[in-house]
Ligand code: NAD
């Protein structure tokens with residue numbers, strides 16, 4: 170069972186597993202919120218080893234029935250509310266999906282699995298649970314104390330604690346990974362990189378929060394999917410693995426670099442897209458810097474990022490330029506309302 174498989178990262182994980190493991194039956198459990206889109210999986214939806222179940226991770230009856238029907242023996246759990254800005258305006262949904270939903274999954278897995286032999290519950294989390302770094306702090310490691318500061322990261326931290334509690338209390342075979350910011354194809358355009366590309370294409374203002382000096386560590390989403398594969402198959406039960414790109418950028422550097430790449434790709438005059446950059450009111454409680462020390466997964470499981478940021482960013486930009494219809498589909502309807510409300514006055 171892979172939860173959240175119709176979302177950004179989940180769709181890359183499903184694609185990797187369905188293609189790489191023809192002998193597994195992959196059950197994609199997703200309730201298709203605004204962020205879930207089956208179009209993300211159109212290339213593999215007819216494969217014999219893939220099934221989609223429209224179900225809510227909070228719903229005990231639905232999830233129990235799926236465990237029974239497919240004899241689920243492994244869970245990779247990605248379903249979540251994932252956008253920090255939405256968590257600031259509506260934290261309750263984050264507690265319900267991310268905390269209660271995760272607890273519901275854990276509880277059903279524990280009750281359905283008579284013994285834990287050959288079973289695995291792998292929870293996908295974020296580096297944001299560790300809080301915010303200043304410029305000269307060392308990077309987050311697996312032993313950094315949790316210090317979540319947004320409703321999103323608080324809900325993910327809480328779910329991580331429940332997952333660990335099931336290991337210590339019931340001996341459930343769990344794994345957790347905490348990853349830095351992902352980028353790549355199929356990311357919902359409320360997140361920075363696809364939002365900037367979409368606004369540039371449409372010559373709309375590019376909203377940069379505060380001074381644009383917050384720092385994120387960006388990882389190619391397909392490298393995250395590969396790390397998930399490696400951890401699921403070779404990681405140790407009860408362990409946490411940090412996943413990152415060793416790739417820190419200030420938001421402004423990143424946005425400017427996307428503007429320049431797109432000047433060229435769209436045949437615009439040099440510097441034209443930078444004129445769209447608009448500094449807007451900062452995000453409340455905006456975490457300054459995230460950075461991941463990924464030594465453990467590199468040493469223990471032999472994983473490291475496979476591509477350079479420049480290459481990944483260019484591929485990502487090309488994907489959005491070549492898939493305008495995808496963008497149009499996901500930005501119609503509710504997204505317009507969200508955008509107008511959130512970026513009022515921009
Ligand atoms: P996303 O918002 O693109 O996708 C989330 C998916 O979960 C959607 O398909 C949605 O329909 C589904 N979903 C939401 N609520 C559900 C529910 N109650 N029941 C069933 N399905 C539900 O998110 P993403 O960016 O792909 O993130 C996936 C996971 O990875 C999340 O757990 C997130 O916290 C974590 N993560 C994300 C990043 C990142 O940069 N995007 C980084 C580190 C960790």
Ligand code: TYD
Nearest residue numbers: 253350359360361362376377378383385420
């Ligand atoms: P985001 O993609 O929302 O990821 P996260 O908040 O989980 O790191 O944002 C990445 C960074 O970009 C973050 O520092 C906030 C900033 N940002 C903007 O400056 N403008 C925007 O419109 C958005 C969505 C984000």
